[in-house]
Amino acid sequence: MSAGKLKLVLQDGSEVEVEHGISARELAEQVDGDLAAKAIAAKLDDEIIDLTRPITRPGKIRFLFEDDGDEDSLYVLRHSAAHVLATAVRSLWPNAGIGFGPPIAEGFYYDFDVEQPFTPEDLERIEARMAEIVAADQDFERREVERGEAQQLFSDDPYKLERLEEIEEGDVISVYRDGDFLDLCRGPHLPSTGRVGNYKVLHAAGAYWRGDERRPMLQRIYGTSFFENSHLEEHLRRLEEARRRDHRLLGKELDLFSIQEDVGPGLIHWHPKGAMIQFVLRRFLEDELLRRGYEFVYTPHISRETLFRRSGHLQGYSEVMFPAMEMEGEKENYRVKPMNCPGHMAIYASRQRSYRDLPVRYAEIASDYRNEKSGTLHGMLRVRGLTMDDAHIFCRPDQVEDEIYAMLDLADYIYGTFGLRYRLDLSTRPAKRIGSDEVWDEAEDALRSAVERRELTYAVDVGGGAFYGPKIDVKFLDAIGREWQGSTIQLDFVLPEKFDLNYVGADNQKHRPAMIHRAIYGTFERFVGGLIEHFAGAFPVWLAPVQVGVIPVSDELDEPARAVQQALLDAGLRAELDNRSETLSYRIRDGELQKLPYLAVVGKREADGGTVAVRRRGADQKQLVIPVAQFIEQVAEEDRSRALI
RNA sequence: GCUGACGUAGCUCAAUUUGGAAGAGCGGCUGAUUUGUAAUCAGCAGGUUGCGGGUUCAAGUCCCGCCGUCAGCUCCA
Structure with missing residues (x-):
């Protein structure tokens, strides 16, 4: 192949030899003029690129279209829609600072630094201005610039300058212009604003710069867009459907539960009908647990701080714990429990254990209290008084995998009974952790092979585990496709150490048991909230409070x-x-x-x-x-x- | 916790823009009606307008603080 030529493999598998630096659009024109007109972007191997971008390396190339139903196409569209939004905001508020504006799962957002938060009327004006920008059909022009020039271009945009700092030496710095609006942006974009089809500005809310509560709060505008108007309408219908299913409204209409200001935020009163649902769920699970070799325990709701000092909660979790209760004449204060594990540890530790006793499976349905930040509370889904279907399994290291397998089986049975589909997230070792690499290897392998033995697909959240162990989260999908946090299965290397748990092995030596926390429903509050929305309040007979x-x-x-x-x-x-x-x-x-x-x-x-x-x-x-x-x-x-x- | 919006009868909402007698529907109660498959009729009761201050002749309405709710951020079962 002569110098200055590249080999590209087209989607149909044919190979073409093109000039080095040819753009995707030029390539498309060579193949078929119609193709060039219809394409919105291209994909070179795994990289999505603009049609105008010079191609400087060989690879497999394919074109993206409006109607190909490809996630990548939607990504490009929404990214461009975010830029149109920013273009509109900048033209209405020339001094608005700009943060990030990425596409997200259901649309896009863009963060702005403005004096006054956006009002609903502002959003209408912005949407109207977006229409003008789309009608003007401005090209998205990509340009690669040197660091110095970029600093010049964004000298008035501190957030962009900060972002610029993070781009490594030698990496490409690209800027995009549409009309008067220039943005530091990796791209890619649609060929022009006219290709941004059906969009809607949805709402605005504050968002910290880079998600950091110590940094300035920007104003985030959310929107969405689709190639097809029917898809946009369908999406808006789905939002409406979600509102209709809101467990807070249904909870009131069906007299299931209430939250009362005089009692406190995040504290659920289960009215008779809601309580009946919880009762049915409990009975269902408890019967199943007995069948599966669990034993029930009950532990105190309050205890001396000694217990939580030993478990480490006082040191590591105290901001979520309710404040201490002082007892006259007693040195130690009392605390209400935020979790049940310390109590279960205490029961395990109360006598000697033989390897023949293991696994020990303690289950307790218990209410815990956590002083969650006020702004995070949400109906039954995020509360301060939460009732977990908690259990702690103590076993030999070689039993871990089978125990995990059994938990997945239980979760599958329970979720299957509700007709809920689910998926798994496996979270692995974080940077900051305790325990040796060998222990982590073994633990992660046990989780992985248990999941794979059940032939379940799972996503790996690398580094997403807790510092004390890896975990599996079960996310179930409701009737309109939303994900909910359900079961959580969590290995723990710390608590057995802290409580000096042990068992006597066949070798007559003391050994440290492995410990697994797990909840199947998660909490009754969140699970029932999810079920209300899943069934839109129309419970099947077996769950209906009144049948x-x-x-x-x-x-x-x-x-x-x-x-x-x-x-x-x-x-x-x-x-x-x-x-x-x-x-x-x-x-x-x-x-x-x-x-x-x-x-x-x-x-x-x-x-x-x-x-x-x-x-x-x-x-x-x-x-x-x-x-x-x-x-x-x-x-x-x-x-x-x-x-x- | 942070930013913003909101808070009127049990519920859903008027009256707030421009300070000038707190209203409706549903629900509740009472009575009449005794009903055949998605709302029978009438009457009555129900409010310290979230709480506390302030401005004013006068505050649901304007200002300040607190509490709560909502949309997000962060966090999470």
Whole structure:
């Protein structure tokens, strides 16, 4: 090959020889003029590049298009939309400082340093100005500059200068211009602003520069964009759907729980119906735990600080712990527990253990209290009083993998029963850690092979583990595709040391057991909050706080209706009688709004025939008149089988 | 914790812009109605406008502090 020529492999596998420095667009034109017009960017091996970017190395190249459904295409679009947003803001607020403006999972944002936070009206003006910029169809021009010139160009932009400092010597510094707006940016971008199609400015909120609470707060504007208007509309519909499912609203409408100012933020009152859901979840899990060799323990809610000093919580976790309770005449203060592990350690340590006893699996459903920062509290999802389905497993090092495997199996069974799909994150050793590399190797290998034995796919969060051990997080997906934190499985090298836990091995020597923290639901607060949103409040029979609403047509039918209710209760089902002095229609409507799975109407005909007129929630079908016994068996079977309909 | 917005009856919201008698619907209670598949009718009760200060002849409305909620940041089960 002659000097100044490059070999590129096209998507169809054919090879072309091109001039060194040819742009992707020129290449596209050589192949097909139509292609050049339609392409929005190109991908050289794994690097997305602008169409105008000179190609200076051989590789595989393919073009990105608006309609290829490729994540990378959306990435380029949203990145460009973020720039259009910044262009608009800069034209309306010429002195606005600019921070970062990346594409994110569902759209993009851009951070600005402005005197006054943006108001909703500002956002409308910005969106309108964006439309002008898109209509003007300004080219995105890329240019590579020397460090000195870049410093010159961004001399008024301290955030960009800071970013510039971090670009290593020898790395390319690129800037992009569209119209009057110039940004330090790696790119790539669409060919021009006119290609930014369907976008929406969503909301604004404060965000620390670089996520650091000690640094200035910038104003972040969130937006999203799509190539297809129908996709944008679908996305906005999904946001609306998420609002409709909000567990805080449903929790009020369905009378599941409340949070009260006089009691304190982040403290959940489980009303009878919400408590029933928790009760069902508990019973389900507890039965399963017994089957799987767990033992239940109960530990105090408060204890002397001695315990938390020993566990290290006082030193490392105190900012999250509620303040000390002073006891008159006692040297030691008391604390309310933020976790259950110290208590379980204490039980393990209370007597000698033989290797024959292991694994020991202690389970406790217990409420813990953590003084979470006020701004992080959110309904049932982030609270200060949290009820974990906690367990600690003590085992020999060679048992770790099997124990992890068993936990994954349990999580799979539980989540499967709820119809929840999930994925795993494996978090490995962080830079700051305790324990030798050999111990970490062994621990991480155990986690990995347990996951792989179950043939589960997982993502690795390198360096994401706690300083005391690696972990697996289970993230479940709800009905509209959102991820929720569920189970967490956490190896711990520290606590067994701190509590000097040991067992006597077959060699008659003392050994240190391995210890695993794990929760399956995580916390009842968060899990139930998630379930409310997943089911949009329409719980399947086995979870529904009230499974059947029994409605007599009129006063004279109270007794037969009450008999139906009692028969349901006798069958272990949850039934309510609605004999209010309201019309039948009214009570049916109310039952539907309360999302009761079944309404059973008892009229004269039913009372005489020993039947009920059954109305299934949400079903289009007409009511079904069936014998009471048959109806009860149907509901009981649905309850027993934990059917998800 | 930080930034901003918000806080009116049990709930959802008017009245706040421009200071001048706190309102509606739903829900609740009482009565009438006895109902056949998504709202029967009437009457009544219900508010120290989150809490505490301040400005003013007058504050739901303007100012300050606190509490709480929301959107995020950070953090996390």
